[in-house]
Amino acid sequence: MLVKKNLLKKVIGLNIFQSAIILFFVASASKRNATIPVIEATTKIIDSSQYINPLPHTLMLTAIVVSVSTTGVAFALLIAIYRRYKTLDEELLLKRMQ
Amino acid sequence: MIQAHLPLLIPLTLLFSALLIPLFGTKVPRSAYFLALSGSFLAFLLSLYGLVRVTTDGAISYNIGGWTPPIGIEFILDPLSSFMTLIVTGISFLVIIYAYRVVPEEHPQKQVPYFSIVMLMLTGFSGIVLTGDLFNLYVFLEIASLASYAIVAVGDKRSPVASFRYLMLGSIGSSFYLLGIGFIYFMGGSLNMKDVSQILPFISGEPAVIAGLILVVTGIALKMALFPLHFWLPDAYSSASSVSVALLAPLGTKIGAYILIRFLYFIFEPEYVTTTVPITSIISWLSVAGIIYGSIMAIAQDDLKRMLAYSSVAQVGYIGLGIGLANPLALTGALLHVMNHSLMKAALFLVAGNLQIRIGHSNIQKFNKRLRHTMPWSMAAFSLGALSMIGVPPTAGFFSKWYLVVSAVGESQWFFVLVILLSSLLNAVYFFRVIEKIYLSPSKDSLTDLPEEEEENKYAQNEVSFSMLTPTLILSSCLLVIGILNYFIVNNLIDLMIPSSF
Numbered sequence: 001m002l003v004k005k006n007l008l009k010k011v012i013g014l015n016i017f018q019s020a021i022i023l024f025f026v027a028s029a030s031k032r033n034a035t036i037p038v039i040e041a042t043t044k045i046i047d048s049s050q051y052i053n054p055l056p057h058t059l060m061l062t063a064i065v066v067s068v069s070t071t072g073v074a075f076a077l078l079i080a081i082y083r084r085y086k087t088l089d090e091e092l093l094l095k096r097m098q
Numbered sequence: 099m100i101q102a103h104l105p106l107l108i109p110l111t112l113l114f115s116a117l118l119i120p121l122f123g124t125k126v127p128r129s130a131y132f133l134a135l136s137g138s139f140l141a142f143l144l145s146l147y148g149l150v151r152v153t154t155d156g157a158i159s160y161n162i163g164g165w166t167p168p169i170g171i172e173f174i175l176d177p178l179s180s181f182m183t184l185i186v187t188g189i190s191f192l193v194i195i196y197a198y199r200v201v202p203e204e205h206p207q208k209q210v211p212y213f214s215i216v217m218l219m220l221t222g223f224s225g226i227v228l229t230g231d232l233f234n235l236y237v238f239l240e241i242a243s244l245a246s247y248a249i250v251a252v253g254d255k256r257s258p259v260a261s262f263r264y265l266m267l268g269s270i271g272s273s274f275y276l277l278g279i280g281f282i283y284f285m286g287g288s289l290n291m292k293d294v295s296q297i298l299p300f301i302s303g304e305p306a307v308i309a310g311l312i313l314v315v316t317g318i319a320l321k322m323a324l325f326p327l328h329f330w331l332p333d334a335y336s337s338a339s340s341v342s343v344a345l346l347a348p349l350g351t352k353i354g355a356y357i358l359i360r361f362l363y364f365i366f367e368p369e370y371v372t373t374t375v376p377i378t379s380i381i382s383w384l385s386v387a388g389i390i391y392g393s394i395m396a397i398a399q400d401d402l403k404r405m406l407a408y409s410s411v412a413q414v415g416y417i418g419l420g421i422g423l424a425n426p427l428a429l430t431g432a433l434l435h436v437m438n439h440s441l442m443k444a445a446l447f448l449v450a451g452n453l454q455i456r457i458g459h460s461n462i463q464k465f466n467k468r469l470r471h472t473m474p475w476s477m478a479a480f481s482l483g484a485l486s487m488i489g490v491p492p493t494a495g496f497f498s499k500w501y502l503v504v505s506a507v508g509e510s511q512w513f514f515v516l517v518i519l520l521s522s523l524l525n526a527v528y529f530f531r532v533i534e535k536i537y538l539s540p541s542k543d544s545l546t547d548l549p550e551e552e553e554e555n556k557y558a559q560n561e562v563s564f565s566m567l568t569p570t571l572i573l574s575s576c577l578l579v580i581g582i583l584n585y586f587i588v589n590n591l592i593d594l595m596i597p598s599s600f
Contacts, residue, residue: 007262014269021277028284056283059233063276066240070269073247077265080251080258097256 007081007088011074018067022060029056104148105160105173108183109225109238111141116217123210131198134213138191138220145183145224152180153594159230168290172230177594178364178433182227182356185437189348189444190220192572196448197341198565200455204339205252212252216345219245223353232279232289232365235357236272239321243268246350249342250334260333267320267330274317281310295365302366308375314361315377322354324381324418325388328411332395335407340451343403347410347447348440355417355436362421363429363597372424382422386517388415393524397531402450402460405528406443409487412521413439416502419514423505426596431501433592438486438494438580445483445573452476452562452570465535475567477536479574484529486577489522494581497588 004010030052037051082088085096100107115137123130152158157176161167175183194216205212222242229235247268251261283289285306286297301307316327323331331351335343362371362378372378392412399405417439420432450460456473470477486493489500499518506514580587 010266014266017270018273021273021280024277025280028280056280062233062237066237066272069244070240070265073244074262074265077247077251077258077262081262084255084258093259097259 005090007078007090007093011071011078014074015067015071018063018070022063022067025056025060025063029053100147101151101155101158103160104144104151104158105175105179105228106162108141108144108148108187109221109228111144112137112187112217112221112224116214116221119214119217120210123214127209130210130213131194131201134197134217135191135194137217138187138194141220141224142184142187142191145180145187148175149180149184149591151175152177153590167230168288168293171234172290172292173228174230174291175228177591178356178359179227181433181437181591181595182352183224185352185440186220186223186227186349189440189573190216190345192569193341193344193444193448196344196451196566196569199563200339200341200451200566203455204341208252212249215245215248216341219249219345223349226353227356230291232283232291232294234289236276236279239272239275239357242350242353243272243321246346250338250346253338253342256333257337257339260330260337264330264334267327271317271320271327274313274320276317278310278313278315278317281306281313285310291360291365295367298366298370302370302374311361311366311371311375311377315358315381318354318357318361319381319384322351322358322418323411323414324354325384325391325411325415328388328392328414331411332404332407335410336401336404340447340454344444344447344451347406348444351410351414352417352436352440355414355421355432358418358421359429359432362424363600368424368597368600378422378424380422382419382511382514385415385418385422386514388412388418389517389521390524393521393528397524397528399528400461400463402453402462402532403447405462405532406446406450409525409528410443412525413443413487415521416498416518419518420498420502420505423502423509423511423514425505425509426600427501427505427508429596429600430588430592431498431505433595434494434501434584434588435498438498438577441573441576441580442483442486442495445479445570445577446487448566448570448573449476449480449483452566455566456562462532462535465532467536469536473562475571476562479570481533481537482574482577484533486581488525488529492578492581494577494584497581497584 004013034050034052037054039046078088085093087093087096115133119130119133122133152175157174160173162171201209201212219242222238222245225238226235226242229238247261247265250264251258282294285301285304286294288294288297320327335347338346389412392408392415396405396408396412399408416435417432420428420435452473453460486495489496499522503515503518
């Protein structure tokens, strides 16, 4: 994300970064020998170690929305930049901004 | 009855007006302004009422949907958050009054989305300070950030690039924050701030918690433009339009400072962040570097807005130093400076906006003494703001620096004392450069050669309109009033905000 000269590739880098955090949350919620956190009518005793933690998943739904909207705003800005300077290459852009 | 709902009512008022603006604005574009004005005025009244209630009755907590924390999300109006909401709503109300003429002039076709986004940003800001949940804070942080990227992008012709840079760094900052609270959540198992602060002493030795703390602090340092993570700030501030920058510069970085204070001293304990993981000393050294760097860069700028932007980097340094010194006096100084700097920067950027409207540029080299005749009130407001920035008593800026110096002396950090004094001198250098151009340039110049009539025209009053002048003057006179009432404010307000763990 920091190395790439093309602004679009920077956005892609940002996206990968955000997806990695989302995966981190989801992966950390998993447990060995546990199932999805849905309690069936037949279940008598609720043992929390039998179920994976559902909260990180719900949190990440929000984080996905945030990351989608960030990408949207970034693309809108890229369109504005491209219309004005006809380039998305950082070096060329800096030259044309002078 | 209204009292119990206050913590949620303030962001909801702002959010509702943000949603009502496009609804009515598509029919009558001018209604956008009045909806924004009334929304922010209502929020201002609510937070004023909230502050009064909180100082007399103590913190108000609101559980969303009736779910008790730590399971439900909690909104808290305690002294610190009510103080911050008052700053946010007060300054935004004044700036929105200012926007009456300026926004139609600067963005003729975009009034409705502009005001809607401004209100969304304020929703985010007030949500950040009022929420009692770590993840909820992230959501509000992103609402505020996305809205601020958008309002930075509608400025001069370089603004989309500045905004893109701001977006990249801002998103990295909030992603770091999210990752950090992830570490803390998986170790402690809770996201409620009060709950986390009770769990932390048991798990504070874990490397994951330390990593989480460092990630959060780094992310927030990016958001508040703490040196050396300030690179987005000068471009973003100097290319945004005058109303955007008058909202962003006073509020955006201060919200970061608030999160840092909340995190280090309310969720973590002062002893932990100063001795176990000495993150506060890193913050104070970086802040000191930022103070010097920002002041020197400000001297080198020719553009008034850019100069003020670099001076923001330096002023954030003062707040960071107050947070980093980690004692009650320094925190008092930091909190006072949060308030004072918001007022000063709002006033100064409004004057920069006035100049932009009236003389069409903000290049310091082209300022001349004519300004003191044509725009006497704006220039008076500028001078007052500048004096407060330098820290001349009895203006507000003096007292926050005073607390910082006294606490640095108390800690025997002589280098920090030296830096604060030195930077006041540097402040004086770059503000007097402007004041000299306006007031002190020799009165005999080429203008006197003009025929008499024309000369009179040159000195004709060309002050900005009433709606623009009033907020500027209110903000700058607040600096004097707050400076004089300083003792009262510290004793009755700031003392309540200092966490009991000190």
